[in-house]
Amino acid sequence: MIETEGLTRKFGDLTAVENLTLRVNEGEVFGFLGPNGAGKTTTIRMLCCLISKTGGTANVGGFEIGNPENALKIRKMIGLVPDNVGLYDSLTAYENLDYYGTLYGRSDSQRRESNEYFLKMLGLWEKRDVLAGVFSKGMKQKLAIARALIHDPELLIMDEPTANLDPEASKAVRDFILDLKKEKKTIFLNTHNLDEAQRVCDRIAILNTRLMAVGTPEELERSVKGRKTAMQLRQVDDVILNSLKRLGVRNLVRDGNRLTVDVVDPEEENPKMVDAVTAAGGRVVTVSVLGSTLEDAYLGLVRAKTQ
């Protein structure tokens, strides 16, 4: 659905996005993570043909960006939820949707149908004649999502959809994204909410002007060096320690009945260690993976770039 090759955007001497190469497949929820100023919004704007690129290539739905003739076709196939909801406060919820439906060339009957469908789906139907200006942040965000979907776009691009929302509203938005995921809608989710990315995304890219990493949340977690497994045993003795050493574990540290070792792939190594301890007569109380979250991967990559 999206393919970029060396995509670059500079503002004078400042490089906002540098040599970005990535691919977003149809039907996947693709997370785009990065700190503030990493170039996430600039990338979105380039993909939506709102601003030009200064280098590289990109195509959306098979149409090359940068070609004025393609810009309208690309914008027609995209639904954008910007970081600021940007609703018309003096129009009602229904009118906000209807206006955008008209701008996307939907017929009267199509608009009536989709306005009702999305307003009901997002629990806003009863408020359809209320001015958007009096809506809560969560309701506005829902309406902005409905607006982006009103023309049944092939690609939904969301820029920080849960920023500034309370936990309940965030959950509602996230659940809606998960519903769209079930419908195999392609979603490009720009966020710096790691938990959200991990919960909803099939794959994640970490951007900090340059692309730092891309993969599934699990792949990114595994890519972090220095992951550790902690095992709490009923009792530790030399037989157990020796059996673990024979297994070739790295940096075995004992702290009372707690053992810590470095691991590369916890899913593969942890069961072997548990088997070794059990075979040596030990009893495992708990096993936990330390310092091996998406957050570690993210922070490691972002800090590496900063340094």
Place this chain on the structure above:
Amino acid sequence: MPWVVAKKEFKVTRRKKSIMVYLVGLPFLMAVAFSLLVQNDVANASLSSATLGLALLTFIFVILAAVLPTSIAAYSIVGEKVEKSLEPLLATPTTDGELLLGKTIGAFVPAIAATLGGSLVFMAATDYLTYNTLSYYYFPSWIPGITLLVVAPLAAIMGIEVAVILSSRVSDVRGANQLAGLMWIPFMTVFIAGVEGAISFDVATLLVISAVVGIADLVLFFLSRAIFNREEILTKWK
């Protein structure tokens, strides 16, 4: 597509009480005040100076036409900037030209309707109040016809183009309004020149004024067209 944008602008304008009061109240007040003024003047003046006075007062509606749409256009563009609604709008499959044209129509139609509405009240009231003194109906005639149907619309377009250009440099509606409100200056200068007798508001003069304003409109149109594009709006506008 421009009509879709314009219709939404009409709806928003209708719901902005301050703009509606301004749009309806100002032309109506001017119409009533000027016709009462004319009744008094015509009763005490010669026929030639009375008709000159009528032409001058009609020209004030040109000033009104230049100033009224600036508020609507300023709100329509700077207001969207403030509400952050420009980005999703720019992400729709509309061209920059369609959006600009839609916003221009959205400001032009209500402003010119209010100006012509006010001038109709003024003309009807003036004819009614001055018929006994003049022994004929001054309105309608060529001079007010050209003033209201040619010069006033051109002045309104000028006001809108100026508002679009200023919208890229200001970040709040009030600032845009204040700056665009200065649109009365060039037309007031012409009006004062008429009062002082430096120019006369005959058909030839009005056609020259129309040509000058028309050329200014063209220049301002190209300027506003260059400023009102997605890249500029998202990267350079304040």
